[in-house]
Amino acid sequence: MKKTIFFLLILFFVSLAQAQTVTEDIDKFMNEKYPANQPGAAILVAKDDKVIFRKGYGLASISPDKPVTPDMVFRIGSITKQFTSTAILKLAEQGKIDLKADITTYLTEFSTPGKTVTVEQLLNHTSGIKSYTSLPDAMSKKGLYISPADMMKTIQGQPSDFAPNEQWLYNNSGYFLLGMIIEKVSGMTYGEYVAKNLFKPTGMKSSFTDDSNLPANTAKGYMKSGATEFKIADYVHPSIPYSAGAIFSTVDDLWKWNQAIFNYKVVKKESLEKAWTLTTLNSGKLVGYGYAWSFGRLGDAKVIGHGGAIDGYLTMEIYVPDQKIYVCILSNSMTASPEEYTYQVAEIVAGISNAKEPETLSLTEAALEEYTGVYQISDKEDRIISRKGTQLFSQRTGGTKFEIYPYEKDAFFFKDSQARLNFFRNAEGKLDAVELKSRDFIPQRATRTNKPIPTGRTEIELAGEVFDAYTGEYELAPGFIIKVWREEKSFKAQATGQPAFDIFAESETKFFLKVVDAQVEFNKDDTGKVVSMTLFQNGAQVPGKKIK
Numbered sequence: 001m002k003k004t005i006f007f008l009l010i011l012f013f014v015s016l017a018q019a020q021t022v023t024e025d026i027d028k029f030m031n032e033k034y035p036a037n038q039p040g041a042a043i044l045v046a047k048d049d050k051v052i053f054r055k056g057y058g059l060a061s062i063s064p065d066k067p068v069t070p071d072m073v074f075r076i077g078s079i080t081k082q083f084t085s086t087a088i089l090k091l092a093e094q095g096k097i098d099l100k101a102d103i104t105t106y107l108t109e110f111s112t113p114g115k116t117v118t119v120e121q122l123l124n125h126t127s128g129i130k131s132y133t134s135l136p137d138a139m140s141k142k143g144l145y146i147s148p149a150d151m152m153k154t155i156q157g158q159p160s161d162f163a164p165n166e167q168w169l170y171n172n173s174g175y176f177l178l179g180m181i182i183e184k185v186s187g188m189t190y191g192e193y194v195a196k197n198l199f200k201p202t203g204m205k206s207s208f209t210d211d212s213n214l215p216a217n218t219a220k221g222y223m224k225s226g227a228t229e230f231k232i233a234d235y236v237h238p239s240i241p242y243s244a245g246a247i248f249s250t251v252d253d254l255w256k257w258n259q260a261i262f263n264y265k266v267v268k269k270e271s272l273e274k275a276w277t278l279t280t281l282n283s284g285k286l287v288g289y290g291y292a293w294s295f296g297r298l299g300d301a302k303v304i305g306h307g308g309a310i311d312g313y314l315t316m317e318i319y320v321p322d323q324k325i326y327v328c329i330l331s332n333s334m335t336a337s338p339e340e341y342t343y344q345v346a347e348i349v350a351g352i353s354n355a356k357e358p359e360t361l362s363l364t365e366a367a368l369e370e371y372t373g374v375y376q377i378s379d380k381e382d383r384i385i386s387r388k389g390t391q392l393f394s395q396r397t398g399g400t401k402f403e404i405y406p407y408e409k410d411a412f413f414f415k416d417s418q419a420r421l422n423f424f425r426n427a428e429g430k431l432d433a434v435e436l437k438s439r440d441f442i443p444q445r446a447t448r449t450n451k452p453i454p455t456g457r458t459e460i461e462l463a464g465e466v467f468d469a470y471t472g473e474y475e476l477a478p479g480f481i482i483k484v485w486r487e488e489k490s491f492k493a494q495a496t497g498q499p500a501f502d503i504f505a506e507s508e509t510k511f512f513l514k515v516v517d518a519q520v521e522f523n524k525d526d527t528g529k530v531v532s533m534t535l536f537q538n539g540a541q542v543p544g545k546k547i548k
Contacts, residue, residue, distance in 0.1 A: 221312015
């Protein structure tokens with residue numbers, strides 16, 4: 001009996017020590033990502049239905065200084081879509097909505113000439129309807145109120161991107177129209193419906209859509225202004241994101257929401273199983289997205305979650321059902337990446353982050369060379385496997401170039417990452433495909449081609465005085481700005497929500513990045529004045545007017 005008690009005590013203290021190590025590791029991680037003197041974030045972490053970590057980092061307000069506390073209110077952006085999706089499912093359970101019905105059944109004033117667009121296709125982003133947030137005119141007055149009816153007219157007037165269910169493209173118009181369907185069949189405004197049927201029953205006392213009386217503990221939203229400075233982000237009126245992104249909430253409320261959803265207290269299990277099913281396109285291709293829940297992997301476990309982005313705020317919440325791990329990060333700036341951080345924190349909780357990397361194999365010159373080549377992911381995207389000496393690299397079109405290391409035959413790993421590259425051979429033993437298994441739920445497969453490996457770009461020396469004419473800010477889309485400046489002999493560029501990068505001259509007007517496959521070119525008018533830039537990335541050419 002005494003031995004039993006003794007061993008139980010040992011197990012208790014071991015588990016206590018492990019729990020303390022986990023929380024210490026999370027705290028250290030968050031302190032590194034959200035410094036005390038910059039806009040920050042609130043985080044909540046739960047394991048086995050119990051909150052194990054809850055804390056605020058950084059500043060909710062820079063002037064006056066006000067630190068983030070975990071009870072603060074943030075704009076959650078597109079996490080709102082989970083509430084819109086659930087409202088549709090709830091109304092469907094009541095027989096008021098048919099997910100397979102044409103949307104014009106409910107929105108009689110909306111038309112889709114020559115096409116049938118279903119409610120389900122709005123839910124899973126396969127409708128082909130143009131997303132209004134991609135229209136500069138629609139977003140030019142985002143600080144002003146617009147009625148749902150007027151926004152619907154704007155959406156109505158746009159050509160379709162593709163035929164229904166032919167492709168998948170993230171689409172805010174779809175969720176805007178879903179909000180209007182909710183209003184039509186319920187007789188309530190969208191805000192009234194979610195407050196009465198979703199917030200109140202789940203105990204979400206700090207969540208709302210109306211910004212007319214914001215609580216004092218609402219975190220201000222910020223954007224980067226230069227290398228180290230921040231400015232308050234442009235305000236977006238809630239009527240603009242509407243049912244695609246208008247909700248304000250807290251980490252505590254979103255944890256309550258997660259518990260209610262995954263315990264089937266809001267809608268039935270059968271409804272949620274539809275929401276958590278992969279989308280299948282007409283071609284049979286699967287997409288890792290359901291009805292406002294996206295899917296990923298934590299090791300071999302399925303992750304269900306969603307992120308959000310709205311001027312001044314980036315957010316993410318994920319849940320790992322098999323391991324009962326929940327992580328929610330709400331941030332009040334556009335400079336960090338809660339999507340990446342939630343996964344990294346979940347890896348800490350799951351013990352994956354401390355997993356030992358595989359032993360690197362030694363390959364012959366001939367074996368190394370065999371893997372090099374261009375592998376086609378899609379019509380617009382390739383995976384390039386290149387080599388420098390004995391080191392192999394993997395780079396996706398427009399992406400960062402990463403070192404890869406062999407650990408088994410035809411299997412490679414990335415340093416400090418759970419991602420793996422697996423090569424496949426045909427019946428003759430020749431390499432014919434490569435598959436990336438990462439946090440994406442569906443591994444990304446690419447087929448070997450005969451394309452030559454792209455050659456690197458040549459850097460030239462450029463006088464700083466020449467570059468000074470290009471310094472300033474360029475607006476490529478509403479709320480998306482690239483700032484350009486010089487630090488002695490280094491040329492810098494920083495896009496909204498991203499870190500600053502060095503850019504390198506390949507001509508007097510054209511520059512390239514080394515971290516990703518992207519270039520920028522500065523354009524002058526007839527007088528020689530710099531008036532715009534063009535960003536070249538992923539096969540696209542995006543112009544940006546110089547605004548400052």
